[in-house]
Amino acid sequence: MFSIGELSRRTKVKVPTIRYYETVGLLTAPERTEGNQRRYDRAGLQRLSFIRHARDLGFSIEAISSLIELQDHPDRSCQAATDIAAAQLSDVRAKIRRLRALEKELLRITKGCDGEGVSEDCYVLTSLADHELCEWEH
Amino acid sequence: MFSIGELSRRTKVKVPTIRYYETVGLLTAPERTEGNQRRYDRAGLQRLSFIRHARDLGFSIEAISSLIELQDHPDRSCQAATDIAAAQLSDVRAKIRRLRALEKELLRITKGCDGEGVSEDCYVLTSLADHELCEWEH
DNA sequence: CCTTGAACCTCTAGTCGCTAGAGACATTAT
DNA sequence: ATAATGTCTCTAGCGACTAGAGGTTCAAGG
Ligand SMILES: [Zn+2]
Ligand SMILES: [Zn+2]
Ligand SMILES: [Zn+2]
Ligand SMILES: [Zn+2]
Numbered sequence: 001m002f003s004i005g006e007l008s009r010r011t012k013v014k015v016p017t018i019r020y021y022e023t024v025g026l027l028t029a030p031e032r033t034e035g036n037q038r039r040y041d042r043a044g045l046q047r048l049s050f051i052r053h054a055r056d057l058g059f060s061i062e063a064i065s066s067l068i069e070l071q072d073h074p075d076r077s078c079q080a081a082t083d084i085a086a087a088q089l090s091d092v093r094a095k096i097r098r099l100r101a102l103e104k105e106l107l108r109i110t111k112g113c114d115g116e117g118v119s120e121d122c123y124v125l126t127s128l129a130d131h132e133l134c135e136w137e138h
Numbered sequence: 139m140f141s142i143g144e145l146s147r148r149t150k151v152k153v154p155t156i157r158y159y160e161t162v163g164l165l166t167a168p169e170r171t172e173g174n175q176r177r178y179d180r181a182g183l184q185r186l187s188f189i190r191h192a193r194d195l196g197f198s199i200e201a202i203s204s205l206i207e208l209q210d211h212p213d214r215s216c217q218a219a220t221d222i223a224a225a226q227l228s229d230v231r232a233k234i235r236r237l238r239a240l241e242k243e244l245l246r247i248t249k250g251c252d253g254e255g256v257s258e259d260c261y262v263l264t265s266l267a268d269h270e271l272c273e274w275e276h
Numbered sequence: 277c278c279t280t281g282a283a284c285c286t287c288t289a290g291t292c293g294c295t296a297g298a299g300a301c302a303t304t305a306t
Numbered sequence: 307a308t309a310a311t312g313t314c315t316c317t318a319g320c321g322a323c324t325a326g327a328g329g330t331t332c333a334a335g336g
Contacts, residue, residue, distance in 0.1 A: 003332090005283060015284085020323060035331045037284055050267050056276045057247075057266075058240055061322070067263065074258030081262040082253035089244040096237045099230050102196055106227040109195075115220035120212030124219040125205065128195075129188050138194045141303090143312060153313085158294060173302045175313055199293070 001031075001039040011048045018048065026051055026061060026068070059088055101136050108135065139169075139177040149186045156186065162199060164189055164206070197226055239274050246273065 008015045021027045027047060031039045040048075047068070054064045063084050070081050112123030119125060127133045146153045159165040165185060168176045178186075185206070192202045201222050208219050250261030257263060265271045 003283075014324080016324065017322085019285095024322090033331080035284085037331065046267065049269075053269050054266050055322090057243060067266065070257045070260075071263050071267075074256065076257045077253070078251060078255055078257045078260035078262065079253040081257065081260050082248065082251050085244060085248045085262045089241065089248055092237050092241050092244060096234060096241065099234045099237065103227065103230050103234065105195060106223060106230060110220065110223045110227055113216060113220050115215070115217040117216055118212065119208045119214045119216045119219065122208075122216035122219050124216065124223045125209050128192050128205065129184065129209075131187075131191050141312075152295080154295060155293085157314090162293090171302080173313085175302065193293090 001041060002045065004038045004040070007040050007045060007048060010045060011052050013048060013052050021048070021051060024061060026065060057088070058092060059084070063088065098138075101138055105134055105136065105138065139179060140183065142176045142178070145178050145183060145186060148183060149190050151186060151190050159186070159189060164199060164203060195226070196230060197222070201226065236276075239276055243272055243274065243276065 002010070004015050004018055007013075008018060013021075018027065022029055027044070030041070030044055033039055050068070050071070051064055054067065059067070066084060067081055070076060070078065109124055109127045112127065140148070142153050142156055145151075146156060149156075151159075156165065160167055165182070168178045168182055171177055188206070188209070189202055192205065197205070204222060205219055208214060208216065247262055247265045250265065
């Protein structure tokens with residue numbers, strides 16, 4: 001049986017975050033001591049590790065809820081799980097595409113001024129003021 | 139003189155967002171009609187376009203505040219502006235690096251299961267439960 | 277056994293950048 | 307003059323936490 005602090009140390013999830021996961025229903029409420037403190041077992045540890053891992057991979061709380069629900073029913077089809085993962089992948093890819101476009105524009109912008117001049121002539125500021133200078137729509 | 143709705147149409151910034159920018163000090167409060175409605179001039183339009191453009195490029199409100207401050211003082215050194223842009227660029231790059239790592243793991247995970255099986259044997263769920271299967275730290 | 281100090285409890289509010297809604301007032305077009 | 311649309315302020319909500327206040331419990335040392 002682990003206290004919340006020990007669980008936190010083992011999973012690297014902060015204590016308030018663990019409590020937060022409980023309030024939003026990601027973690028089921030664990031046993032309590034006489035003095036009302038949470039005590040977790042190995043299952044709780046595993047579940048939190050799962051959550052942590054999924055969060056690290058960018059899954060939303062809602063997605064993780066569904067995944068856990070599925071995990072609790074080993075006989076169900078896993079279609080939903082693969083769907084969620086595929087959606088997450090395409091989400092990540094969309095973000096990458098957007099960020100790469102931003103990177104390009106920002107590179108052009110930062111290259112345009114060495115910071116030695118005066119605000120009035122600054123290419124950074126002019127570029128921001130005038131989207132026409134941009135090579136891409138964003 | 140534009141009403142807030144017309145400004146919104148021209149800049150593609152939603153009306154409540156314009157008001158929000160005013161409350162947080164990004165936009166200076168414009169003139170009002172007798173009936174207390176906002177009326178913007180060309181300068182207001184330009185300023186909002188600048189903000190919109192910078193937001194599209196991912197700059198934070200705080201960063202944009204500094205940029206605008208600089209823009210209002212054409213004689214100052216633009217060092218701060220280039221610093222902010224450079225910071226934004228490296229921020230974007232860091233995000234891209236992270237997302238690419240995620241993309242790799244997610245690709246591996248999604249490839250591991252076609253969704254035809256049962257939750258118990260699902261590679262998606264097992265991978266999430268066990269970070270050891272991952273190729274990279276995240 | 278008792279005291280100390282760390283860890284724990286709940287609750288509220290703040291973060292960021294908006295977005296949505298309620299209920300009232302202003303403007304514009306017919 | 308009336309109706310439709312636009313605008314006003316204010317409050318609350320989103321996601322996923324994070325921070326702090328003020329109080330209680332636990333575990334270890336004396
Ligand atoms: Zn410059
Ligand atoms: Zn642009
Ligand atoms: Zn599967
Ligand atoms: Zn992993």
